[in-house]
Amino acid sequence: MAEAVLFYLFAAGVLAGGSQVVLRRNPIYGAVSLVGCFFFLAGIYVLLSAHLIAILQVLVYAGAVMVLFVFVIMLLNLKEEELGELRFTFWKVVGLVAVLATAAVIAWRALGPAYPSTGPARDNAILLAAEGFGGVKAVGRTLYLAAVLPFELTSLLLLVAIVAAVVVAKGKI
Amino acid sequence: MNFNPGDLYGVLPALLLAAGALVLLTSEVFLRPVEPDRRYQAWVAAAFAFAGLWASLAQLGDPAQPLFAGAAVSDGFAHIVAAVVCAALFLSCIVAFSYLESLRATRGEFYALALFSASGMCLLAQATDLVVIFISLEVMSLAVYALCAYLRRGKRPAEAAFKYFILGSFASAIFLYGAAFAFGASGSTRLADLAATVRSGSATTLVYASAALLAAGFAFKVAAVPFHMWVPDVYDGAPAPVTGFMAAGVKAAAFATLVRILVSGYGEGGRWRGLIVALAYLTMLVGNLLAVPQRSVKRMLAYSSIAHAGYLLVAVAAMGTSAPRADAAGALLFYLASYGATVIGAFAVVAIIERKLALSGLGDDLSSWAGLSEKHPALAAAMSLFMISLAGVPPTAGFMAKLTVFRSAIEADLVPLAIFGVITSVAGLYYYLRVVVYVYMVPEAKADAVQGGRLLSAGLAIAGCALIVLWMGVLPGSFAALAQSGAAVFGR
Amino acid sequence: MRALDYLSPYLPVLILLLFAGVLCALIGAAATFLGPKRITAIKETAFECGSPSIGDSHSRHSVKFYLVALLFVVFDVESVFIYPWGSLLRDFQAEGLGWFAYVEMLSFMATLALGLVYVWRKGALEWNP
Numbered sequence: 081m082a083e084a085v086l087f088y089l090f091a092a093g094v095l096a097g098g099s100q101v102v103l104r105r106n107p108i109y110g111a112v113s114l115v116g117c118f119f120f121l122a123g124i125y126v127l128l129s130a131h132l133i134a135i136l137q138v139l140v141y142a143g144a145v146m147v148l149f150v151f152v153i154m155l156l157n158l159k160e161e162e163l164g165e166l167r168f169t170f171w172k173v174v175g176l177v178a179v180l181a182t183a184a185v186i187a188w189r190a191l192g193p194a195y196p197s198t199g200p201a202r203d204n205a206i207l208l209a210a211e212g213f214g215g216v217k218a219v220g221r222t223l224y225l226a227a228v229l230p231f232e233l234t235s236l237l238l239l240v241a242i243v244a245a246v247v248v249a250k251g252k253i
Numbered sequence: 254m255n256f257n258p259g260d261l262y263g264v265l266p267a268l269l270l271a272a273g274a275l276v277l278l279t280s281e282v283f284l285r286p287v288e289p290d291r292r293y294q295a296w297v298a299a300a301f302a303f304a305g306l307w308a309s310l311a312q313l314g315d316p317a318q319p320l321f322a323g324a325a326v327s328d329g330f331a332h333i334v335a336a337v338v339c340a341a342l343f344l345s346c347i348v349a350f351s352y353l354e355s356l357r358a359t360r361g362e363f364y365a366l367a368l369f370s371a372s373g374m375c376l377l378a379q380a381t382d383l384v385v386i387f388i389s390l391e392v393m394s395l396a397v398y399a400l401c402a403y404l405r406r407g408k409r410p411a412e413a414a415f416k417y418f419i420l421g422s423f424a425s426a427i428f429l430y431g432a433a434f435a436f437g438a439s440g441s442t443r444l445a446d447l448a449a450t451v452r453s454g455s456a457t458t459l460v461y462a463s464a465a466l467l468a469a470g471f472a473f474k475v476a477a478v479p480f481h482m483w484v485p486d487v488y489d490g491a492p493a494p495v496t497g498f499m500a501a502g503v504k505a506a507a508f509a510t511l512v513r514i515l516v517s518g519y520g521e522g523g524r525w526r527g528l529i530v531a532l533a534y535l536t537m538l539v540g541n542l543l544a545v546p547q548r549s550v551k552r553m554l555a556y557s558s559i560a561h562a563g564y565l566l567v568a569v570a571a572m573g574t575s576a577p578r579a580d581a582a583g584a585l586l587f588y589l590a591s592y593g594a595t596v597i598g599a600f601a602v603v604a605i606i607e608r609k610l611a612l613s614g615l616g617d618d619l620s621s622w623a624g625l626s627e628k629h630p631a632l633a634a635a636m637s638l639f640m641i642s643l644a645g646v647p648p649t650a651g652f653m654a655k656l657t658v659f660r661s662a663i664e665a666d667l668v669p670l671a672i673f674g675v676i677t678s679v680a681g682l683y684y685y686l687r688v689v690v691y692v693y694m695v696p697e698a699k700a701d702a703v704q705g706g707r708l709l710s711a712g713l714a715i716a717g718c719a720l721i722v723l724w725m726g727v728l729p730g731s732f733a734a735l736a737q738s739g740a741a742v743f744g745r
Numbered sequence: 746m747r748a749l750d751y752l753s754p755y756l757p758v759l760i761l762l763l764f765a766g767v768l769c770a771l772i773g774a775a776a777t778f779l780g781p782k783r784i785t786a787i788k789e790t791a792f793e794c795g796s797p798s799i800g801d802s803h804s805r806h807s808v809k810f811y812l813v814a815l816l817f818v819v820f821d822v823e824s825v826f827i828y829p830w831g832s833l834l835r836d837f838q839a840e841g842l843g844w845f846a847y848v849e850m851l852s853f854m855a856t857l858a859l860g861l862v863y864v865w866r867k868g869a870l871e872w873n874p
Contacts, residue, residue, distance in 0.1 A: 245815045
């Protein structure tokens with residue numbers, strides 16, 4: 081019961097933060113809402129016993145990635161008049177309805193039947209959490225032993241990201 | 254631990270390409286103060302691409318085997334796709350050499366990024382695990398985004414790269430959403446485990462929601478119709494050699510992965526076929542219709558690339574039935590190879606013209622192609638050959654490719670789809686032949702020749718593409734046999 | 746009582762949060778009620794490292810800040826991948842996987858070290874463009 085209450089609390093926070101990111105006209109407010117959204121998301125990860133991911137969510141996303149976002153906002157430095165009005169055009173309304181309908185159908189038809197609210201899943205989760213599931217060592221074992229190829233590929237991906245960033249953003253190469 | 258050093262041999266083409274990229278990056282930063290001339294880099298890159306081509310063809314005879322405990326696979330299908338990617342990279346490097354030289358933009362990052370993206374493409378064709386698919390997809394995409402923005406002159410390359418990046422990230426997010434659902438349904442990211450879940454028939458709606466989302470993510474990459482908005486601007490804004498490489502390589506890798514996910518992951522039941530059939534109808538219709546009013550050859554080729562995605566989707570849809578799956582897979586591989594050779598050749602010609610336009614400050618319009626046959630008869634003949642190959646007229650590769658694809662569709666009881674494909678191809682004749690008309694029949698307005706000098710390497714690449722296009726059109730036997738041997742893994 | 750089982754490990758976290766919140770409130774309240782307030786004109790001006798502030802603070806920043814931030818994020822993510830390895834290496838050694846883990850991480854780091862060398866030699870870390 082208690083974790084259900086916490087879950088709905090965190091989920092409401094995620095949704096509120098996320099919708100603020102989309103709806104706020106001033107990008108700085110959007111960025112700060114996104115930080116809030118990330119913190120609530122970290123709370124949900126904790127409820128799932130994914131502790132390492134929760135900490136990384138705060139350190140990397142709310143910390144480092146947000147720095148990047150704020151940098152971009154400062155770079156663009158949009159003036160109040162450049163931000164424009166928040167308008168509801170026809171296609172935006174259509175898009176909103178489509179997104180909500182898709183989310184509702186997925187939740188109702190796909191996720192609902194696949195994850196009944198009662199059952200052995202929860203007991204299983206408690207047992208796994210007791211064994212250190214989601215901790216640094218458990219995640220590390222999966223990362224270094226079971227996922228050798230994706231792990232090494234990640235280094236390639238990061239290298240490509242470095243080169244691409246320099247090629248695109250550096251003034252004089 | 255699931256690592257066996259022998260597994261590295263299975264991903265040899267990707268390893269070679271990545272090693273080439275690392276060598277180029279190292280040489281770029283360490284040789285720079287000593288040696289300002291960086292023309293060698295194109296040839297180093299081409300050599301590594303050729304090595305990758307050789308490796309993937311050499312592995313063709315090997316029996317199919319899983320690598321890294323099922324995270325990837327080494328089979329004929331992947332090897333053929335890797336061969337197409339490496340050949341596309343090889344030709345593109347040669348085209349890019351003369352293009353970048355004449356714009357004085359030769360830098361090592363260009364070839365390094367091209368090699369990185371090709372390495373991602375080869376791995377994408379081999380991946381059988383959603384995590385590996387995602388990371389390879391991003392390796393490929395990030396490098397291609399940067400290549401699009403490579404010239405950094407004016408607004409259009411930046412706009413192209415930005416659009417591609419934003420929409421591409423969105424597509425990746427949709428793919429990840431689908432991957433999360435697939436994981437939720439099967440408890441694993443391996444396609445084989447997903448297939449087992451599909452076979453057991455549990456969590457059906459979740460499974461099909463994940464199939465739709467994963468397919469949507471890749472429909473973006475292959476430029477299928479509801480997800481095609483980025484294509485014209487990106488193809489138009491990117492440097493022409495990059496566009497050719499993108500059209501050939503990204504398409505091949507993305508189609509290979511789409512097939513892998515749908516057939517290996519969701520193969521049983523084949524309920525995804527309806528989805529692909531609908532996409533194919535839409536893509537063929539919209540791609541061909543929107544290509545008709547284009548005056549810019551690059552934009553026309555962009556819409557034509559959408560239309561060709563539609564024909565390729567016909568082959569994918571034909572794999573939805575169990576009977577002639579290997580035939581359809583062979584048709585897909587043959588089509589990918591023929592489209593790759595044609596489109597790289599076409600964009601190589603566009604690169605030469607575009608360079609002239611960039612130097613003279615004119616916009617890309619059909620009228621700047623007028624009278625090409627008088628100044629450069631060989632170039633005009635090659636462009637006409639590529640156009641009629643794209644249109645699907647014999648005796649070219651495009652004709653044989655369309656023939657095999659439509660035949661496989663008819664074998665798979667998709668007769669209306671095949672008929673629709675034939676009708677739209679006939680409609681496509683109009684805009685392809687218009688280029689030929691301008692090249693041969695419209696008299697030239699301005700008398701400025703394309704600058705010679707460094708045309709030689711691009712000319713060699715164009716000649717190579719033209720040779721392949723004719724060879725695949727006249728004597729398709731050996732290529733078809735290769736494609737069939739690659740498709741044998743889907744034989745059932 | 747299973748709900749308690751699941752969430753009881755987080756009780757210290759809750760206590761810490763409560764303690765932090767109460768402490769903040771206390772200090773803030775103490776400063777508000779106990780501290781004297783003498784507002785002068787000079788105190789009302791913006792304080793920027795002691796020098797008088799000039800112009801609008803909303804000036805456009807150079808794109809090189811962005812490149813530095815981007816590179817920071819990339820290497821930050823890299824450190825995330827190294828951290829669990831550090832805490833697991835002794836276990837791996839005990840299981841006879843020490844060399845495997847060592848070589849695995851070595852190749853990961855070598856690739857990224859090349860990235861660092863690239864960035865360095867390209868001058869992307871230099872302050873002048």
